[in-house]
Amino acid sequence: MSQLDLLDRSDETEKYIIGSVDAIFFESPETFYKVIQVKIAQTNLNWSEKEIVATGSFADINEGVEYHFVGKLVTHPRYGQQFQVFNYQNEMPSSKSGLIAYLSSDTFTGIGEKTATKIVETLGMDAIAQIIADEKKVKKLGLSKKQQETLIENLRANNGTQQIIVELNGFGFGSQMAAAIYNRYREKTVEIIHEDPYRLAREIPGIGFKRADQIAEKIGLAADTPQRIKAGLLQGIYDICQEKGNTYTNAEQLLNQTMVLLSNSRRVELSPELLADQLLELANDGVVVGEENRIYLRKYYESEWRIAERIKEIKETKINVGSNFDDDFKHLIAKVEEQLGIKYGVDQIEAIKEALQSKVYLLTGGPGTGKTTIINGIVAIYAALKDISLDINEYKNEQFPILLAAPTGRASKRMNETTGLPASTIHRLLGLGSGDEDDSEHNQLEGSLLIVDEMSMVDTGLFDILMDAIPKNMQVILVGDKDQLPSVGPGQVFADLLASPDLPKIELKAIYRQENESSIITLAHAIKDGTLPADIKEGKRDRSFIECNSYQIENVVRQVVERAKAKGFKTRDFQVLAPMYRGPAGIDKLNEMLQEILNPHITGKKQVEFNKQYFRIGDKVLHLVNAPENNIFNGDLGEIVGIVTSKESKDHQESLIIDFDDNEVEFKRKDWIKIRLAYCISIHKAQGSEFKMVILPMVQQYTRMLNRNLLYTAVTRARDFLILLGEPSAYISSVNRVAVNRETTLIQRLMAVFNPSPADNVEKADNISEKKGTYESDTILTTDLINSGKIDPMIGMGEITPSSF
Numbered sequence: 001m002s003q004l005d006l007l008d009r010s011d012e013t014e015k016y017i018i019g020s021v022d023a024i025f026f027e028s029p030e031t032f033y034k035v036i037q038v039k040i041a042q043t044n045l046n047w048s049e050k051e052i053v054a055t056g057s058f059a060d061i062n063e064g065v066e067y068h069f070v071g072k073l074v075t076h077p078r079y080g081q082q083f084q085v086f087n088y089q090n091e092m093p094s095s096k097s098g099l100i101a102y103l104s105s106d107t108f109t110g111i112g113e114k115t116a117t118k119i120v121e122t123l124g125m126d127a128i129a130q131i132i133a134d135e136k137k138v139k140k141l142g143l144s145k146k147q148q149e150t151l152i153e154n155l156r157a158n159n160g161t162q163q164i165i166v167e168l169n170g171f172g173f174g175s176q177m178a179a180a181i182y183n184r185y186r187e188k189t190v191e192i193i194h195e196d197p198y199r200l201a202r203e204i205p206g207i208g209f210k211r212a213d214q215i216a217e218k219i220g221l222a223a224d225t226p227q228r229i230k231a232g233l234l235q236g237i238y239d240i241c242q243e244k245g246n247t248y249t250n251a252e253q254l255l256n257q258t259m260v261l262l263s264n265s266r267r268v269e270l271s272p273e274l275l276a277d278q279l280l281e282l283a284n285d286g287v288v289v290g291e292e293n294r295i296y297l298r299k300y301y302e303s304e305w306r307i308a309e310r311i312k313e314i315k316e317t318k319i320n321v322g323s324n325f326d327d328d329f330k331h332l333i334a335k336v337e338e339q340l341g342i343k344y345g346v347d348q349i350e351a352i353k354e355a356l357q358s359k360v361y362l363l364t365g366g367p368g369t370g371k372t373t374i375i376n377g378i379v380a381i382y383a384a385l386k387d388i389s390l391d392i393n394e395y396k397n398e399q400f401p402i403l404l405a406a407p408t409g410r411a412s413k414r415m416n417e418t419t420g421l422p423a424s425t426i427h428r429l430l431g432l433g434s435g436d437e438d439d440s441e442h443n444q445l446e447g448s449l450l451i452v453d454e455m456s457m458v459d460t461g462l463f464d465i466l467m468d469a470i471p472k473n474m475q476v477i478l479v480g481d482k483d484q485l486p487s488v489g490p491g492q493v494f495a496d497l498l499a500s501p502d503l504p505k506i507e508l509k510a511i512y513r514q515e516n517e518s519s520i521i522t523l524a525h526a527i528k529d530g531t532l533p534a535d536i537k538e539g540k541r542d543r544s545f546i547e548c549n550s551y552q553i554e555n556v557v558r559q560v561v562e563r564a565k566a567k568g569f570k571t572r573d574f575q576v577l578a579p580m581y582r583g584p585a586g587i588d589k590l591n592e593m594l595q596e597i598l599n600p601h602i603t604g605k606k607q608v609e610f611n612k613q614y615f616r617i618g619d620k621v622l623h624l625v626n627a628p629e630n631n632i633f634n635g636d637l638g639e640i641v642g643i644v645t646s647k648e649s650k651d652h653q654e655s656l657i658i659d660f661d662d663n664e665v666e667f668k669r670k671d672w673i674k675i676r677l678a679y680c681i682s683i684h685k686a687q688g689s690e691f692k693m694v695i696l697p698m699v700q701q702y703t704r705m706l707n708r709n710l711l712y713t714a715v716t717r718a719r720d721f722l723i724l725l726g727e728p729s730a731y732i733s734s735v736n737r738v739a740v741n742r743e744t745t746l747i748q749r750l751m752a753v754f755n756p757s758p759a760d761n762v763e764k765a766d767n768i769s770e771k772k773g774t775y776e777s778d779t780i781l782t783t784d785l786i787n788s789g790k791i792d793p794m795i796g797m798g799e800i801t802p803s804s805f
């Protein structure tokens, strides 16, 4: 018997709420019981607020989706009035409600739902076309002069896009999501959604499989259509790889994951045979590749092979260091040492010398081991050997011959500051478009030396494109810290390259400190080696530890920040870092509190609300995606310097002006989804950045997230001061938990291309090499290999049977 059947409903007349799920406050891990907040669109309850808390057994329910709930109002002794749900169903919006949603969206300020409904009811479903054809039609609607103007002006301005937006609203997307979808697919939006609604789940952040599946259902795709099953399987591989950072999965894991995904989304029993058959079809079509017991998305399978092939090709292209290299080097290194006023250590000299003589060289080391000092040495000696000027003013219209790049905006900026030379993000260097690494269109690099810093953040997809863009004769030096968190996207490229015995490399161990001992660096190295120093809780000149539990975190962070402020630290000087968004010690809660003390609302001053946060002038914000067209990248920090209200703007659209290190960018409301408050940010987002002071709360509540790389990465973000706070046990758990290696096959591919000996490796390497010779563009498609009979798509698939579940 379900929990719902136990409820006494005898004395109830049927009460309902139609509304969208705003938030899921609680979900029981054992049952389907949930406590949710619903934003009310319609109800027959006697309820004056816009929201209501609802409880019940919900097998699948998604934030942002509208449902029809039936139940009764009850009074909880502690939480007050709540709506107890007996049953619920998905409320798919109609085209009419889509049109109403569009006309009452932010685009049309001053027009609310009531007025929008009136417009649609008076003029019908072709209201927009009618108004555009004949403006007088608006006169009959009884709107104010202002409303009439807004309507006509915006309909004219958006002519062409509005039908698409209306259709998207009809599918239940709010105006922000509709804009995000439209921005991605433009005039092809409707066609793409009808052809393959599941693309939305793969390509639009914030849209999950279930959401796409609801649209598929609406346009008539049955639950057992091959298209749906295949989409579920592809989503399954994608989700597993994204979540775990692996580049492949296996049949059992995939089939289980897909079965859960498909049956949670629509309550229809599917036979395991159906899934197994469709997986084989995907393999036959070359969309997925099976090898031994591994199953790859074709993209990752090819990327790993291409990376290995390309790196071998670059490594084996001749290098000319001059006949007198040893003598030249001795002389030049002495000169650089004199200029920098330092003596390079033995390992540092080895690194510089080897890097200069290698086509591909890997350099890893923790903080303070001298990576930047080595990069400066390499650049200086390289320039002297090649007779290259390092004066950028001499390269007005020409490309600077030494390329420096890093995966994030802040890391590249830091590289630019520490070397005094131009440095860019990898995305910019490659000319990649917004936010995706699927771009096959990219620049080919020009120049003779490329140095990439923060390599641990580079994922398989991006490195594949980078390798493809590098000319064979370019020298490539990859620098990073292998103990930091691996990339967000699948792969652990830097760790895998370092594990290859065929690539020259150095791991720097000695720490070079000039003057005052830095206890932060000592701490970082201890964490890396799996220990915490005995004096971890002692106060030092540059670090301290404040013990408190998760409910005290908010208060302690507040006190620390207030004290820092009183000591003259600016908001940009200190950064609170945390691993998780939710909970009393989570990022969201801390941001809310920090904003209140660092940039409180002042009556009469502008502020705008978005996604349960307020934005005010002076707020510190984080950019969440790559936008090379505006020269801002995922992880960049900025400050809101202006708020333009809809009244003040020509197009009646509100916007925020955000300053990212002197680069001012305007964000219309539809783009606010790309930013969030940044007084506290996640450790992942802080990778590649450094802050004067880091405030780091760690509590057991974060347990799921805690591991050594995470703590190490957080600690190494602090340049001058580090304030640790929280539960000592959480720090101990972090140090003790070593993250499991990601499952990738780049090492095998490197082994295979460099040592083509075991018979099957030879064959696979040859497959790629032969094809490479024939494809000038260097694109090897698995389908080509399959068609040529060189790869059997069923490898690894033979084992797939319904018993794999």
Ligand SMILES: Nc1ncnc2c1ncn2[C@@H]1O[C@H](COP(=O)(O)OP(=O)(O)OP(=O)(O)O)[C@@H](O)[C@H]1O
Pocket (backbone or CB within 6 Å): 342, 343, 344, 345, 348, 365, 366, 367, 368, 369, 370, 371, 372, 373, 374, 512, 513, 514
């Ligand atoms: N051989 C050396 N002699 C004296 N000082 C050195 C030497 N090598 C590096 N340093 C100094 O040590 C400090 C750390 O060096 P550097 O910034 O190059 O390290 P890093 O590995 O890039 O560190 P991080 O990753 O923290 O930026 C700098 O102040 C640098 O000047």
